[in-house]
Amino acid sequence: MTELLLPLTVLAPLAAAVILFLSAGRLPARQAGPLATAAVGLSAIISTLLAVIVLSAPPSAPIRITLWNWMTLPGFPAEIAFALDPLSLLMILIVTIVGFLIHLYAIRYMQNDPDTARFFGSMTLFVAAMLVLVLSSDLLCLFIGWEGVGLCSWLLIGFWYTDPANTAAARKAFLITRTGDAALLCGLLLLATRTGTLRIDTLLQAVTSGQIPPAPLTAVALLLLTGALAKSAQIPFQSWLPDAMAGPTPTSALIHAATMVTAGIYLIARLHVLFAATPAVMTLMAVIGTLTLLMAACNALVQTDLKRILAWSTVSQLGYMFLALGTGIWQAALFHLMTHAFFKALLFLTAGAIIERVRHERNIFHMGGLLRATPGLAAAFLTGAAALAGLPLITAGFYSKELILSSVWQATFPVGGGLALSGHVLWSLALAGAFLTTLYIFRCFFIVFSGPPQTEISGTTPRLMTIPLACLSLLSLLGGIVEMPDTLAPVHLFTRMLDPSHPLPHTSDPAWLLLAGALTPIAGLALAWTLWGSANPVIREAPVPTPGAHRVLTARTVESRWRPGIVPDALFLRPLRILNRIGRYDLPDRLSDSISRALCRASTLAAQTRTSLIAHLSSRTLRITREGSLLLGRMQNGRVRWYAAWIATGLCATLAAAMLA
Amino acid sequence: MTALPPGDALLLAVILFSTGLAGILIRRNLLFMLMSIDIMLNAAALVFIAAGAKWHDATGQVMFLMILALAATETAAGLAIILRLHARGRPSLDADTGNLLRG
Amino acid sequence: MPVMILFAASLTVIGAVMVITRRIAVHAVLWLVVTFLALACVFTLLGAPFAAALEVIIYAGAIMVLFIFVIMMIGPAQPESDREKEWLRPRAWLGPAILATLLCGELLFGLRATPHTGTPAPITPRDVGLSLFGPCVMMVELASFLLLAGLVTAFHIGRHRPETP
Structure with missing residues (x-):
């Protein structure tokens, strides 16, 4: 039974994608959306069925189905095979159910677009690729899904390709994730040469039996981590995700909630045994996660674009997941992944509905007073915001964030040389991040929904779009009760399901830990209310670009616009500003920047040297330098034959050197 | 039937390679440059065949197949570029004029 | 010294030299075909009949046809001939020729130690x-x-x- 159902989960969206792509233009646009939604819905039903089957009678070993042999190499099996264990079961549930709700929403959202078939084809292919990624029992097969996800994100971010900004964003996302993919591939190949297989179970056995020496293992872990960081938009690679807002809103929801960025988390959770064997990499992962969550939260605090705020908040929440993975409690990361999928999809879909109602205005300072006009959307957004902030007891985000915080509190992070970073430090940073999270999301909420109306509101939100919002609201509120901290109630359904053999060690946390985690969002909410929400808000006016902003505007990202310092500058703006400066550029930018600066310095140095030469030596020397530089410049003339000649000369010289030596 | 010792085949390959290289360096016409590249690729293929013959290993000929695929691809792409340049009003096919981007 | 080997090897080299010195593209392509056919003979002599067959079928057949097609599409060769003459003055070819000869000499010098004996068995x-x-x-x-x-x-x-x- 399961052997039949499992491939069908992937096949349904894949078939829909093929049909939609092949019939693009011939199929009436009206039918494309329902077809895609039905396919993903079928997939969701099948995964629910699978969940019922597996959970009612838990099999002793993961269910493994080999579809076919990909190729037969001596000493290296490569096959297309799926495996269903609790981890992949959870992932397919999230992907298909959230994906289905997003598709349902997109039917009406994309109704008037001329290219509906292409849109839904890419969306279903996206879901199919993600399902391949989470179901495959072989890392080589996983890589197919990994690349497929990257391809679909490129297709969807650049969906409105007539605008060059959109294609630029798509290309940026593709190139940055490709960088990570290359690292991932290197890691996989290294692993394959060491163990002779890429089957995950055999691989993990090889790791636990100590078959791989520590140095290559660390290299593999680092390379895999790089791949995961790029896919999940963590610190050196964070800049693609906010730009990915160029796509249609359902795409953003899909990328952020269900499919794309969770792939990195999944990869590390899947290979957690391998990472557990390399403590240094775990520490690095936790530190990167913490830095990212702080940096992204600070960035979200100063955005004016509604969707960009949500994008940065995704980066920040992914930082929490990496922090949890770094502690070794991967179940916490997955729990947060699940709740995050619910409330982030909800927030994005609501944002899409709001933006549609206010005539495609995305600047939150041009909205305002929407509470009276759109009470339903306001309620949905409030639910999502509360879950994101983790308001205690009533939201799902509270429980998942609490699990992460308590696991961080208990953990220690070995740095090397006998030193270790205490979990308490990262815990306090993560708590500060939670405070900032509440602050930015309620800043957004109050600015958009309270105060005087700034724009006219037109139309109504169709019923078909509100149904997914209601479902997701319910899930964001109630999705967290499957796992609770011991202090409240000993409910551990989630972690038991994921790993029945090794339940989480529940050491007794001090009760004030939970209290601190509960009070922080409330404090953030109170501050946000005083600053932006109350009848006489402290900060109301739209931000004015500071003198530095011009440079930023030209410098490719319209990221930071600081309001003049009504808020005590030193209190939190200044540290945030420093963090934001770090976040504004990504690594390649920084590299090119420093190179150009070094070049600039070098050229001034050269000019000074030359003037001193003029002063001290005759003009003859000057002529020689000039001739030399011209000669060197002539090498770079763009002519193929000259380049070939230089290659040949180099070959001659190398051969001569080799022979004389 | 007489047989060629693999060592001598290497000499022939060296001469062929140098000839192809000279062709690339001397000719300005893109068509001739492509032909010269084909000559050089053939020299490389000859080395593989000779090595395969010396150690009596079929892998040399597998590599020859790879070079064949490479040459086919390279020629197809190169000729497509030539056709494109010709269509855009550069009938002289001068390799030295293509040195500026968006030229 | 077997005549067959000498003939095939020298024909290969002569063909290659002719290819890079022709002024008209069609002539060069014809000489290239000659080179490839001679090279196929060399492959056979090296005991690689399969490679020789592929050389004739794909190189001398398919790829050369591609060249011919493109030359036909590009058009008449007459003005090209004059231009090629202009481009092929000694000043243009002396430097590259010296470079190529140098490389050739170095490679031959490096190969002097390889034993020139042994007869290959066919694969x-x-x-x-x-x-x-x-x-x-x-x-x-x-x-x-x-x-x-x-x-x-x-x-x-x-x-x-x-x-x-």
């Missing part, structure tokens, strides 16, 4: 096929990828598009 197509679909199956995959990439590239570049100013 049959059966052997090649067995290794192609045995240990070297990755090679087949790679070649297919390469050809697909070439196909897409040629299609994309050669597509007729309205000129953008």
Whole structure:
């Protein structure tokens, strides 16, 4: 039974994608959306069925189905095979159910677009690729899904390709994730040469039996981590995700909630045994996660674009997941992944509905007073915001964030040389991040929904779009009760399901830990209310670009616009500003920047040297330098034959050197 | 039937390679440059065949197949570029004029 | 000294030299065909009949036909001949020729130690096929990828598009 159902989960969206792509233009646009939604819905039903089957009678070993042999190499099996264990079961549930709700929403959202078939084809292919990624029992097969996800994100971010900004964003996302993919591939190949297989179970056995020496293992872990960081938009690679807002809103929801960025988390959770064997990499992962969550939260605090705020908040929440993975409690990361999928999809879909109602205005300072006009959307957004902030007891985000915080509190992070970073430090940073999270999301909420109306509101939100919002609201509120901290109630359904053999060690946390985690969002909410929400808000006016902003505007990202310092500058703006400066550029930018600066310095140095030469030596020397530089410049003339000649000369010289030596 | 010792085949390959290289360096016409590249690729293929013959290993000929695929691809792409340049009003096919981007 | 070897090897070299010195492209292509046929003889003498057959079929056949097609599409060769004459003055070819000769000399000098003896035993197509679909199956995959990439590239570049100013 399961052997039949499992491939069908992937096949349904894949078939829909093929049909939609092949019939693009011939199929009436009206039918494309329902077809895609039905396919993903079928997939969701099948995964629910699978969940019922597996959970009612838990099999002793993961269910493994080999579809076919990909190729037969001596000493290296490569096959297309799926495996269903609790981890992949959870992932397919999230992907298909959230994906289905997003598709349902997109039917009406994309109704008037001329290219509906292409849109839904890419969306279903996206879901199919993600399902391949989470179901495959072989890392080589996983890589197919990994690349497929990257391809679909490129297709969807650049969906409105007539605008060059959109294609630029798509290309940026593709190139940055490709960088990570290359690292991932290197890691996989290294692993394959060491163990002779890429089957995950055999691989993990090889790791636990100590078959791989520590140095290559660390290299593999680092390379895999790089791949995961790029896919999940963590610190050196964070800049693609906010730009990915160029796509249609359902795409953003899909990328952020269900499919794309969770792939990195999944990869590390899947290979957690391998990472557990390399403590240094775990520490690095936790530190990167913490830095990212702080940096992204600070960035979200100063955005004016509604969707960009949500994008940065995704980066920040992914930082929490990496922090949890770094502690070794991967179940916490997955729990947060699940709740995050619910409330982030909800927030994005609501944002899409709001933006549609206010005539495609995305600047939150041009909205305002929407509470009276759109009470339903306001309620949905409030639910999502509360879950994101983790308001205690009533939201799902509270429980998942609490699990992460308590696991961080208990953990220690070995740095090397006998030193270790205490979990308490990262815990306090993560708590500060939670405070900032509440602050930015309620800043957004109050600015958009309270105060005087700034724009006219037109139309109504169709019923078909509100149904997914209601479902997701319910899930964001109630999705967290499957796992609770011991202090409240000993409910551990989630972690038991994921790993029945090794339940989480529940050491007794001090009760004030939970209290601190509960009070922080409330404090953030109170501050946000005083600053932006109350009848006489402290900060109301739209931000004015500071003198530095011009440079930023030209410098490719319209990221930071600081309001003049009504808020005590030193209190939190200044540290945030420093963090934001770090976040504004990504690594390649920084590299090119420093190179150009070094070049600039070098050229001034050269000019000074030359003037001193003029002063001290005759003009003859000057002529020689000039001739030399011209000669060197002539090498770079763009002519193929000259380049070939230089290659040949180099070959001659190398051969001569080799022979004389 | 007489047989060629693999060592001598290497000499022939060296001469062929140098000839192809000279062709690339001397000719300005893109068509001739492509032909010269084909000559050089053939020299490389000859080395593989000779090595395969010396150690009596079929892998040399597998590599020859790879070079064949490479040459086919390279020629197809190169000729497509030539056709494109010709269509855009550069009938002289001068390799030295293509040195500026968006030229 | 077997006449066959000398004949095939010298014909290969002469053909290659003729290719790079012709002024008219069609002549060069014809000489290139001669070179490839002679090289196929060399392959046979090296005990690689399969490679020789492929050389004739694919190189001298398919790829050369491609060249001929393009030359035909590009058009008359007469003004080209004068221009090539202009381009082929000693000043233009002396430097490259010296460079190539230097490289040739160095390589020959490096090869002087290789033993010039031994007769190769032929490697049959059966052997090649067995290794192609045995240990070297990755090679087949790679070649297919390469050809697909070439196909897409040629299609994309050669597509007729309205000129953008």
